[in-house]
Amino acid sequence: MSTRHRLLLHEMSLRDGMHPKRHQIPLERMVQVAGALDEAGVPLVEVTHGDGLGGASINYGFPAHSDEEYLRAVCSRVKRTRISALLLPGIGTVDDLRMAADCGVQCIRVATHCTEADVSRQHIGLARQLNLDTVGFLMMAHRSPPEALVEQALLMESYGAGTVYVTDSAGYMLPQDVTTRVGLLRARLSPETEVGFHGHHNLAMGVANSLAAMEAGANRIDGSCAGLGAGAGNTPLEVLVAVLSRMGVEHGIDLYKLMDVAEDLIVPMMDTPVRIDRDALILGYAGVYSSFLLFAQRAAAKYGLSSRDILVELGRRNTVGGQEDMIEDVALDMAAAAR
Amino acid sequence: MTKVNAVIIGSGNIGTDLMYKLLRSEWIAPRVMAGIDPESEGLARARTHGLVTTDTGVEGLLPLLELKNIRVAFDATSAYAHPENSRKLTERGVRVVDLTPAAIGPYCVPALNLERQLHRDTMNVNMVTCGGQATIPMVAAVSSVQPVAYAEIVATVASRSAGPGTRNNIDEFTRTTAGAVEKVGGAKRGKAIIILNPAEPPLIMRDTIHCLTEGEPDVAAITASVERMIREVQRYVPGYRLKNGPVFDGKRVTTYIEVEGLGDYLPKYAGNLDIMTAAACRAGEIIAEQITGGAR
DSSP states (O other): OOSSSOOEEEEOTTTGGGTTTTTOOOHHHHHHHHHHHHHTTOOEEEOSOTTOTTOOBTTTBOOSSOHHHHHHHHHHHOSSOEEEEEEOBTTBOHHHHHHHHHHTOOEEEEEEETTOGGGGHHHHHHHHHTTOEEEEEEESGGGSOHHHHHHHHHHHHHHTOSEEEEEOTTSOOOHHHHHHHHHHHHHHSOTTSEEEEEOBOTTSOHHHHHHHHHHTTOOEEEEBGGGOSSTTOBOBHHHHHHHHHHHTOOOOOOHHHHHHIIIIIIHHHOSSOOSOOHHHHHHHHHTOOGGGHHHHHHHHHHHTOOHHHHHHHHHHTTOOTTOTHHHHHHHHHHHHHHO | OOOEEEEEEOOSHHHHHHHHHHHTOSSEEEEEEEOSOTTOHHHHHHHHTTOEEESSHHHHHHHHHHHTTEEEEEEOSOTTTHHHHHHHHHTTTOEEEEOSTTOOSOBOOHHHHHHHHOOTTOOEEEOOOHHHHHHHHHHHHHHTTSOEEEEEEEEEEEGGGOOHHHHHTHHHHHHHHHHHHHHTTOBSSEEEEEEEEOOSSOOOEEEEEEEEESSOOOHHHHHHHHHHHHHHHHTTOTTEEEEEEEEEETTEEEEEEEEOOOOSSSOTTOHHHHHHHHHHHHHHHHHHHHHTTTOO
């Protein structure tokens, strides 16, 4: 693990966790969870629509409250914890970014598909200019070989990103995949630039992949209490923290308080258990964007199809993050073919 | 027989594809292409088709305007460069068709408002965005039947068909498209999303158009209106197809569109470029008709 940068754990339940909650987390509950994470010493918490700033839409789902309402409420509640917001260029704009900064967000993560970093120039540039902790987030990173991924990471760094993430949006990677990608980023990016890893637990690799990432030089690791996140969820943060404590790695978080947030606040929020069911498993197995899960299940119910078949077909068509509109389209094609 | 002389500014994907369409036009003759890269393939192709080229951008072009009797200019550069380009051209009496998302002139979608937007004194007309050209006709197909409270479009294009202009301008794309979904499409509120997909072989441009109607949607009337509009757009973009839908789900009406290009310059998957250049060509032809008084 890098000796230059301190380990920073980043909590996802109030952003990635919006996917299994269909973006309906009540405002009071979000404030309560953020407050409890603050108490537990979690340094950084992400709060946004699951698909980032501006994600409120027919395509991704309308949230219970606007990004601005969530962010203002949470930012005014936390004391030590810093709040981040996600932004996907093509969905959110620099106007959303300015709004988030105005609400008190201190970290902006600009996410693109792993081959499309050059759409993030405007947004990374502005975040840097606003003096925010600026992160580039390369999604579906399993779709790029390490050498290609590092070129995209270098672009984000050149636009002003202080951190670049290897993002396993499909929960597809195995530890060796993480090691090669994170290791190459660590070797080729400037020593001042931090490297991060965001995992999904679809193949139960969340903790193992996070450790592989740290070993290869990543110092920012994402996780979520009780794993609340898309697909089979994110790396379960309380589990990762327990493992890190056993390893003697300094993380600054109160393990028992974090376990209590997971058990007493997050698990009771779940509409259905966030676990590796067969659909979540197929996401990881076939390399499909994790937030497609519920959309595929709804389309399957509506058109009398198997959600697993829909997800496999979405993988076969090489869909990328944000293409939720393809799910009903694919289901219509499959239903027509079955007739 | 006299055609109206035109210039193309920008020698990239859009400018080059547009040149092939203008070369087939009965109303317009492309005479000059202006670029900034002397090595660009677009300029080389323009020369082989007899166009005069300059690699010093609009500055290099200005002395040629009078010499070549240029009356119409197509700007396929970027939203940043367009306002200044337009000013220099319009003050010299050249009418401008804007293919960037700068949108300083009125929006124009040929299937919907071409004649209405193109008054004889309109010096600058904007072609919205590729996603706007592909999706706004579907919004209008619904809003012409009954009020649309909200429309949202998702445009997915092959990575290879998105050049540096689009990539550096992605916010301008979403803003301009959303604005035109309202102003031209007739939705009370509009939103636009763009996705780039790097799949190989590249996917054909596809668009999803969601409308939320105010009352219960009139299924028969909307279905007929969508089918009519598809045929209308096919008059200038033959590869414009209804892939699925309209799907009715409560007040949501969704159509799934695919746009295959003619393959003039770029491959057929780049329907996003084709629909833009085909629409701009149509707009330019109407302007040419006005300039010649409808007679050649």
